[in-house]
Amino acid sequence: MGCSFSGLNAIYGAVNGAGDVWIRDNRFRIVRQLGEGGAAFVFLVKEVLADPSAGGLARKKSINPSHLSDDGIYAMKKVLIQNEDQLELVKQEISVSSLFSHPNLLPLLDHEIIAVKGAKEGSKSHEAYLLFPVHLDGTLLDNCKAMQAKKEFFPTITVLEIFRQLCSGLQHMHNFDPPYAHNDVKPGNVLITHRKGQLPLAILMDFGSARPARRTISTHSEALQLQEWAAEHCSAPFRAPELWDCPSNASIDERTDIWSLGCTLFAIMYGASPFEYALVESDGNLKETVMNAQIKWLPGPDPPYPEALNQFVVWMLQPQPAVRPHINDIVIHVEKLISKCVN
Numbered sequence: 001m002g003c004s005f006s007g008l009n010a011i012y013g014a015v016n017g018a019g020d021v022w023i024r025d026n027r028f029r030i031v032r033q034l035g036e037g038g039a040a041f042v043f044l045v046k047e048v049l050a051d052p053s054a055g056g057l058a059r060k061k062s063i064n065p066s067h068l069s070d071d072g073i074y075a076m077k078k079v080l081i082q083n084e085d086q087l088e089l090v091k092q093e094i095s096v097s098s099l100f101s102h103p104n105l106l107p108l109l110d111h112e113i114i115a116v117k118g119a120k121e122g123s124k125s126h127e128a129y130l131l132f133p134v135h136l137d138g139t140l141l142d143n144c145k146a147m148q149a150k151k152e153f154f155p156t157i158t159v160l161e162i163f164r165q166l167c168s169g170l171q172h173m174h175n176f177d178p179p180y181a182h183n184d185v186k187p188g189n190v191l192i193t194h195r196k197g198q199l200p201l202a203i204l205m206d207f208g209s210a211r212p213a214r215r216t217i218s219t220h221s222e223a224l225q226l227q228e229w230a231a232e233h234c235s236a237p238f239r240a241p242e243l244w245d246c247p248s249n250a251s252i253d254e255r256t257d258i259w260s261l262g263c264t265l266f267a268i269m270y271g272a273s274p275f276e277y278a279l280v281e282s283d284g285n286l287k288e289t290v291m292n293a294q295i296k297w298l299p300g301p302d303p304p305y306p307e308a309l310n311q312f313v314v315w316m317l318q319p320q321p322a323v324r325p326h327i328n329d330i331v332i333h334v335e336k337l338i339s340k341c342v343n
């Protein structure tokens with residue numbers, strides 16, 4: 001997908017969130033900030049409709065009509081880009097996001113990368129604007145934290161249904177040709193929408209770390225490179241053992257995500273990754289804890305979740321990737337558990 005540069009955007013877009021922003025054909029007014037990440041701010045924006053007498057018919061032509069929002073409200077991610085590496089990362093996020101089309105994967109609706117004046121006299125930097133559908137009920141992490149604060153737990157069927165949808169989105173990526181790994185599956189990257197009379201909708205987002213999943217590691221330096229890449233891109237409490245300590249002779253595949261899925265299922269039930277405790281306990285060593293799959297079982301609801309759910313987590317948290325299940329096995333299993341739950 002090509003990226004365009006526009007002087008007009010440089011003027012409007014550069015003023016730190018204030019004013020209107022153009023993303024190709026469409027103009028948006030910033031309403032408020034929704035969240036922020038490493039080098040990005042996410043805003044709630046409302047489309048400013050063009051004056052029909054001034055070429056309004058051309059509006060929206062760059063957004064897929066099936067994704068147009070009725071009320072003109074969207075989420076816009078503004079990424080600040082300081083160097084070539086960051087520019088490359090954003091371009092990758094744009095091209096990977098554009099590959100997939102699935103109801104449980106957040107679609108990229110439109111984007112624009114613009115050149116702006118850098119901080120130093122005469123220097124140049126960039127800003128990227130990425131447009132997405134908005135989901136106003138927060139991330140799964142926000143929802144888990146809110147439950148924890150109230151000392152409440154999701155009912156078993158809600159746990160399973162959120163997890164099933166997450167798996168369904170990931171299955172689309174893993175079964176892609178070539179298979180893609182998301183590489184940062186965690187509750188903070190799942191958007192939730194509560195629906196009246198229905199179980200919540202779960203949407204996996206943030207494809208900034210997604211890459212073709214399969215690679216062969218045949219030297220020590222390749223193994224170190226992979227570990228360094230993972231340290232930057234895969235959140236530590238959800239990172240698979242082979243990304244912490246990669247052998248010099250290894251086949252890495254999309255099952256790194258299955259480990260993260262196991263940690264995420266645990267987090268939906270108990271509020272945090274099973275390895276999160278090692279980050280805070282004084283004698284805790286996160287890497288050792290992950291390598292040995294030392295799961296810390298946390299207090300759950302009363303009555304507790306069925307033992308089959310705990311066993312499901314253990315099945316995904318196999319330290320040896322070769323014996324870890326694939327996404328298709330996980331989907332079959334979660335559907336079986338759901339049908340037992342509702343019958």
Ligand SMILES: Nc1ncnc2c1ncn2[C@@H]1O[C@H](COP(=O)(O)OP(=O)(O)OP(=O)(O)O)[C@@H](O)[C@H]1O
Nearest residue numbers: 034035036037038039040042075132133134135206
């Ligand atoms: N489509 C959306 N609808 C509603 N809120 C969103 C949307 N996209 C992102 N957000 C909010 O903005 C926050 C940051 O978004 P995102 O994770 O994409 O940024 P990031 O820079 O990639 O983050 P990270 O540093 O974790 O990689 C999210 O945690 C969420 O609260």
